[in-house]
Amino acid sequence: MSPQTSTPTTDTTPDAGNLLALDRQVCFALAVASRTVIGLYRPLLEPMGLTHPQYLVMLALWESEPLRVSELAERLSLEPATLSPLLKRLETSGFVVRDRDPRDDRALAVSLTPAGRRLRRKAEKIPPAIIARLGMEVSELEDIRDRLTTLIDAAQNRD
Numbered sequence: 001m002s003p004q005t006s007t008p009t010t011d012t013t014p015d016a017g018n019l020l021a022l023d024r025q026v027c028f029a030l031a032v033a034s035r036t037v038i039g040l041y042r043p044l045l046e047p048m049g050l051t052h053p054q055y056l057v058m059l060a061l062w063e064s065e066p067l068r069v070s071e072l073a074e075r076l077s078l079e080p081a082t083l084s085p086l087l088k089r090l091e092t093s094g095f096v097v098r099d100r101d102p103r104d105d106r107a108l109a110v111s112l113t114p115a116g117r118r119l120r121r122k123a124e125k126i127p128p129a130i131i132a133r134l135g136m137e138v139s140e141l142e143d144i145r146d147r148l149t150t151l152i153d154a155a156q157n158r159d
Contacts, residue, residue, distance in 0.1 A: 026151075037130075037134075038052050040130055040133050040134070041055065041126070041130065044125075044126050044129055044130075045126070048119060048122050048123065049093055050119075053086050054086055054089065054090055055123070055126075056076055057072065057076065057083070057086055057087065057090060057096075058090070058095065058112075058116065058119065058120075058123065059123075060072055060075045060076060061096065061110065061111075061112050061116070062112070062117075062120050062123070065110070065111050065112050066099075066101070066109040066110060066111040067109065067110055068101055068104075068107045068108065068109050068110075069083060069084070069087070069098070069107070069108045069109075069110060070107065072087075072110055077152075087110060090116075094113055094115045094116075095112065095113060095115055095116035095119060096110050096111065096112055096113060096116055097110070097111050097113055098110050099111070
């Protein structure tokens with residue numbers, strides 16, 4: 001072969017010119033970070049009877065309640081159909097109730113039960129435990145969160 005002829009490379013060494021190198025993929029880094037960080041929450045949430053998605057629902061409700069299912073879905077960036085099974089399990093566990101919204105009889109509103117409100121006290125221990133486990137400064141974690149929010153906004157506004 002002449003020097004001008006290119007051949008497919010089987011070199012797996014990532015380099016600055018290889019846009020398909022696994023280690024250069026934002027999607028790969030996000031997937032690994034998501035699995036790894038959420039994994040840190042599991043042992044803290046299991047004694048509370050929560051999964052990570054249920055924890056996110058509870059966080060939103062601890063901020064503001066009651067919320068319509070549609071408002072909660074928007075707040076969590078989930079489809080209402082995805083949210084429904086989470087709410088059903090939280091209701092079965094006694095942490096939330098779903099009732100008709102007094103402002104609009106066609107909509108369901110989600111509220112915390114007394115047990116759901118009490119659970120917040122236990123949940124307050126989670127953020128410090130995660131920060132300690134990660135061994136990072138709060139300011140570093142806030143910067144990562146802010147940069148991820150910018151990334152999410154860019155991906156959602158791709159038109």
